[in-house]
Amino acid sequence: MSPSRDLPIHSSSATRALDFLGRAPLIPGDERAGYDTLLAGIAGTVRPADLIEEAWVRDVVDLVWEAVRLRRLKAALMTACADEGMQKVLAGLDARDTLSLSRRWAARELDAVGQVEAVLAAAGLGLDHVMAQTLRVRIGEIERIDRMTALAEARRNAALREIAHHRANFAESLRRAAQAAERIDDDAFEVVASSAAPGPAAADEQPGAGA
Amino acid sequence: MSDTPRALASRANARKSTGPKTAAGKARASRNAHRHGLTLPVLADPALAPEVAALARRLERSVAGAELDAPRHALACQIAETLIDLRRVRLAKMPLVADLHVDHKTTGPLTRKLLRLDRYERRALSRRKAAIREFDAAALAPPHPEERS
Numbered sequence: 075m076s077p078s079r080d081l082p083i084h085s086s087s088a089t090r091a092l093d094f095l096g097r098a099p100l101i102p103g104d105e106r107a108g109y110d111t112l113l114a115g116i117a118g119t120v121r122p123a124d125l126i127e128e129a130w131v132r133d134v135v136d137l138v139w140e141a142v143r144l145r146r147l148k149a150a151l152m153t154a155c156a157d158e159g160m161q162k163v164l165a166g167l168d169a170r171d172t173l174s175l176s177r178r179w180a181a182r183e184l185d186a187v188g189q190v191e192a193v194l195a196a197a198g199l200g201l202d203h204v205m206a207q208t209l210r211v212r213i214g215e216i217e218r219i220d221r222m223t224a225l226a227e228a229r230r231n232a233a234l235r236e237i238a239h240h241r242a243n244f245a246e247s248l249r250r251a252a253q254a255a256e257r258i259d260d261d262a263f264e265v266v267a268s269s270a271a272p273g274p275a276a277a278d279e280q281p282g283a284g285a
Numbered sequence: 286m287s288d289t290p291r292a293l294a295s296r297a298n299a300r301k302s303t304g305p306k307t308a309a310g311k312a313r314a315s316r317n318a319h320r321h322g323l324t325l326p327v328l329a330d331p332a333l334a335p336e337v338a339a340l341a342r343r344l345e346r347s348v349a350g351a352e353l354d355a356p357r358h359a360l361a362c363q364i365a366e367t368l369i370d371l372r373r374v375r376l377a378k379m380p381l382v383a384d385l386h387v388d389h390k391t392t393g394p395l396t397r398k399l400l401r402l403d404r405y406e407r408r409a410l411s412r413r414k415a416a417i418r419e420f421d422a423a424a425l426a427p428p429h430p431e432e433r434s
């Protein structure tokens with residue numbers, strides 16, 4: 075067996091060869107060029123040698139992409155839900171009409187922003203307290219996003235470990251194959267030497283045999 | 286059994302509501318309990334099963350440089366099955382992931398759904414790892430002395 079270790083990475087034929095992995099996990103808003111650059115970078119570094127390694131490389135790229143996207147989602151969620159945290163803070167300060175005020179504050183309406191800042195300043199509070207309340211309100215989602223991020227990172231590392239394991243196996247098999255080939259050469263040499271050992275008559279027929 | 290007008294009417298109405306009658310309706314209703322189909326093995330899915338053997342052959346040629354014998358082909362089929370299974374799980378997750386980034390107010394139910402689907406991905410990854418290790422051990426093993434002679 076002679077494993078083919080020279081699969082092209084980015085040619086169109088290689089893309090067709092990898093169709094079994096499915097399409098890139100891009101959603102509306104994702105930058106295709108960014109994903110392709112990441113894929114090219116990681117594939118160029120790892121240099122996958124067979125379809126199994128290609129699958130792992132694709133895993134690594136997809137998982138890196140997913141982890142980055144989840145971190146962005148977490149930040150966006152905190153920003154998008156800041157009005158909920160603000161409402162909690164304002165309610166704790168006995169402010170009036172907290173729901174409307176916090177929503178208008180989130181919509182950056184100038185009078186609401188000024189009103190909220192005055193209330194917070196009077197209580198010695200700031201945006202950190204608002205974000206802490208937002209986290210408290212959305213802790214379930216944040217915790218699940220963190221868990222998904224951690225899973226993506228753990229799986230990315232596992233894929234890299236599996237590539238190393240696969241390659242170690244491959245290297246070991248090459249070493250064994252080389253040793254086996256050497257043994258075969260030795261055997262062949264011995265067979266040729268014993269069967270072709272010329273007798274006195276044969277030796278006379280071969281020029282230079284007596285030398 | 287009660288024979289009041291109300292009971293009679295109920296029984297008559299119930300007889301009118303015994304489920305779909307046409308073949309198309311029955312086919313549709315047969316999938317009422319179908320959620321995502323991820324518990325169904327790839328080989329039991331008529332749309333995916335034929336892909337397994339072909340992908341296994343491609344894997345063999347890619348890793349070993351040639352098509353392998355039946356026992357090792359069976360191991361390659363296991364890998365192919367897990368690769369297709371993973372693709373299927375990830376495809377099922379994509380619409381949820383897309384929705385997750387559209388409306389942050391619905392993040393709660395979507396993250397719960399995604400984590401429920403994640404168990405299928407975890408299982409597929411675990412099976413893929415075991416299948417590849419088994420295949421590596423067999424496909425890259427030195428030829429048996431009898432095979433050499």
